[in-house]
Amino acid sequence: DAGITQSPRHKVTETGTPVTLRCHQTENHRYMYWYRQDPGHGLRLIHYSYGVKDTDKGEVSDGYSVSRSKTEDFLLTLESATSSQTSVYFCAISEGDREVGYTFGSGTRLTVV
Amino acid sequence: TQLLEQSPQFLSIQEGENLTVYCNSSSVFSSLQWYRQEPGEGPVLLVTVVTGGEVKKLKRLTFQFGDARKDSSLHITAAQPGDTGLYLCAGERAGKSTFGDGTTLTVKP
Numbered sequence: 273d274a275g276i277t278q279s280p281r282h283k284v285t286e287t288g289t290p291v292t293l294r295c296h297q298t299e300n301h302r303y304m305y306w307y308r309q310d311p312g313h314g315l316r317l318i319h320y321s322y323g324v325k326d327t328d329k330g331e332v333s334d335g336y337s338v339s340r341s342k343t344e345d346f347l348l349t350l351e352s353a354t355s356s357q358t359s360v361y362f363c364a365i366s367e368g369d370r371e372v373g374y375t376f377g378s379g380t381r382l383t384v385v
Numbered sequence: 386t387q388l389l390e391q392s393p394q395f396l397s398i399q400e401g402e403n404l405t406v407y408c409n410s411s412s413v414f415s416s417l418q419w420y421r422q423e424p425g426e427g428p429v430l431l432v433t434v435v436t437g438g439e440v441k442k443l444k445r446l447t448f449q450f451g452d453a454r455k456d457s458s459l460h461i462t463a464a465q466p467g468d469t470g471l472y473l474c475a476g477e478r479a480g481k482s483t484f485g486d487g488t489t490l491t492v493k494p
Contacts, residue, residue, distance in 0.1 A: 312486065313486070314473070314484040314485060314486040314487065315428070315473070315475075315484040316484075317481075317482065362427050362428075364427075372433065373418045373420075373430040373433050373475075374418075374428075374430065374475075374482075375430065376420075376427030376428050376429070377427050378425070378426050378427050379425075379426070379427050
């Protein structure tokens with residue numbers, strides 16, 4: 273589904289470096305989310321956005337920041353990457369409230385060495 | 386604290402068999418979604434249930450939301466290798482989503 277794309281798909285970075293992941297949507301949905309998926313923890317919400325420049329923290333937001341300057345783009349930044357942030361990161365969009373479910377991107381596999 | 390417990394964690398069956406996976410909680414949800422995720426891809430929404438006791442069918446898949454809106458089940462009839470994947474449930478409560486850890490289903494030809 274080309275409605276939501278994530279970049280890069282894979283990245284290896286060193287501890288202490290900043291990293292930015294990009295999510296781009298062509299659906300003009302208001303809501304965008306960043307999740308991380310780890311074995312034994314399922315999908316956990318990092319940050320979400322309910323409009324341009326409107327963002328809020330999820331349950332695992334420490335060490336992450338986000339920005340949304342345009343409806344179509346939602347950026348996730350790891351300020352100073354740590355090994356505990358090695359994970360698969362998914363962006364998701366929703367056209368309304370979350371009861372209608374999410375459309376997920378294909379994910380970014382990030383390894384911090 | 387895991388709000389949503391999925392069982393079994395792993396399930397391996399032969400093509401043509403029936404199966405049921407479960408999503409349980411002690412909390413009440415306003416709605417619940419089921420997703421299927423294949424390796425290297427994001428989860429794909431299968432269904433949303435919102436009414437207690439609701440049953441929805443999607444071809445060979447039958448989804449049920451418990452009467453008390455605390456649990457849900459997914460039943461697959463005559464499983465096929467194409468059904469292989471990770472099945473996730475997600476519950477909505479007080480404006481927040483919670484995902485279970487998933488059931489990994491393998492259907493052998």
